[in-house]
Amino acid sequence: MSYQQERYIAELAVQRATLLTQKVFFEKAKGTVSKDDKSPVTIGDFGAQALIIQAIRKNFPNDEIVAEEEASSLREDKALSAEIWRLVQDIKLEDAESDKILGGPLPSEEGMLDIIDEGKSSGGPKGRIWALDPIDGTKGFLRGGQYAVCLGLIVDGDVKVGAIGTPNLPVDDRVAITASTGAQQTETASNGVLFSAIQGEGATSRPLSSGVLAPSKSISMRPVPDIAQAVFCEGVEAAHSAQGDNAAVAERLGITAPSVRLDSQAKYCSIARGAGDIYLRLPVKKGYQEKIWDHAAGDLIVREAGGQVTDIYGQRLDFSKGRTLAANTGVVAAPKAAQDQVIDAVKVVLKL
Numbered sequence: 542m543s544y545q546q547e548r549y550i551a552e553l554a555v556q557r558a559t560l561l562t563q564k565v566f567f568e569k570a571k572g573t574v575s576k577d578d579k580s581p582v583t584i585g586d587f588g589a590q591a592l593i594i595q596a597i598r599k600n601f602p603n604d605e606i607v608a609e610e611e612a613s614s615l616r617e618d619k620a621l622s623a624e625i626w627r628l629v630q631d632i633k634l635e636d637a638e639s640d641k642i643l644g645g646p647l648p649s650e651e652g653m654l655d656i657i658d659e660g661k662s663s664g665g666p667k668g669r670i671w672a673l674d675p676i677d678g679t680k681g682f683l684r685g686g687q688y689a690v691c692l693g694l695i696v697d698g699d700v701k702v703g704a705i706g707t708p709n710l711p712v713d714d715r716v717a718i719t720a721s722t723g724a725q726q727t728e729t730a731s732n733g734v735l736f737s738a739i740q741g742e743g744a745t746s747r748p749l750s751s752g753v754l755a756p757s758k759s760i761s762m763r764p765v766p767d768i769a770q771a772v773f774c775e776g777v778e779a780a781h782s783a784q785g786d787n788a789a790v791a792e793r794l795g796i797t798a799p800s801v802r803l804d805s806q807a808k809y810c811s812i813a814r815g816a817g818d819i820y821l822r823l824p825v826k827k828g829y830q831e832k833i834w835d836h837a838a839g840d841l842i843v844r845e846a847g848g849q850v851t852d853i854y855g856q857r858l859d860f861s862k863g864r865t866l867a868a869n870t871g872v873v874a875a876p877k878a879a880q881d882q883v884i885d886a887v888k889v890v891l892k893l
């Protein structure tokens with residue numbers, strides 16, 4: 542079956558959610574609170590999750606959703622809940638027809654909290670499951686850097702559709718990006734890209750807009766005839782991936798250029814469009830399990846752009862196990878032809 546309709550809704554829903562996240566991005570106060578695991582969450586995360594789940598519920602009412610946030614803290618913090626409700630009500634696509642397709646305005650503040658809580662599926666090997674990260678790279682979002690709004694559709698454990706909005710990536714594929722790219726941005730039209738892919742049908746990008754979807758073009762990874770010339774990306778936060786091990790792998794491959802550090806799945810998107818070649822995310826904390834919403838959409842977009850995405854042993858990421866991947870998975874992504882070479886270096890460095 543073709544997933545054209547799912548991709549269309551995913552792209553439109555992500556596009557609308559980025560209108561909200563960018564509004565928060567340019568505000569000084571982002572309504573930041575700390576979650577139980579000490580990671581930050583903002584009014585942008587909650588608002589974007591509400592808008593995207595509403596769109597999925599309207600169009601695919603029987604599907605399950607695995608999403609990062611839940612509303613329990615908002616039910617206790619009435620002021621925060623009211624602030625998100627105020628924010629969400631103002632967000633709509635300029636094209637009224639497109640906005641209607643996504644379900645139009647949310648019903649009420651209480652209804653918004655219930656919608657946020659519809660992302661509690663436990664995931665698993667069977668059925669249609671949407672994996673949603675309303676703001677991936679929340680720390681980058683707060684720092685004024687890169688972040689991504691990410692949505693993937695997993696069917697029977699396989700990622701079929703992926704859509705990622707990166708409001709702070711340059712529209713032009715050739716513009717060099719750095720971790721601070723977002724910080725230097727003003728609200729201009731030169732930034733904001735929407736990436737998407739359907740399994741077996743390739744990957745595309747288009748500028749983010751505030752109305753209907755802009756025309757798309759197909760994207761692909763660049764060939765790497767000499768791996769020593771490759772550019773590798775990694776996370777900004779040292780607590781999220783082992784930057785020392787990443788550097789040791791690059792050194793073994795003969796790469797001398799410094800890494801490009803970016804928050805979020807913007808890393809997957811960057812290499813998929815050829816603005817970088819390799820993404821290394823070697824595990825830092827023993828036992829840490831990556832969340833499926835942090836990888837589903839990016840995994841498909843890179844593979845459809847001609848890349849390979851695996852764990853540190855060279856095995857494809859397994860999205861059929863629930864809300865997380867296996868422990869100590871890490872991520873290694875590279876052009877297909879170079880992947881074995883990168884994995885060999887990873888195995889030597891990590892003594893696997």
Ligand SMILES: Nc1ncnc2c1ncn2[C@@H]1O[C@H](COP(=O)(O)OS(=O)(=O)O)[C@@H](OP(=O)(O)O)[C@H]1O
Nearest residue numbers: 676677678679776777778780781803804805826829
């Ligand atoms: N210890 C550890 N190991 C691996 N991954 C972790 C860890 N802690 C958190 N996270 C998740 O990392 C998500 C952000 O990843 P990034 O690639 O943006 O990291 S980085 O900030 O650029 O380094 C981030 O996603 P968001 O919460 O959506 O921002 C976390 O889910």
Ligand SMILES: [Mg+2]
Nearest residue numbers: 609674676677
């Ligand atoms: Mg998040």
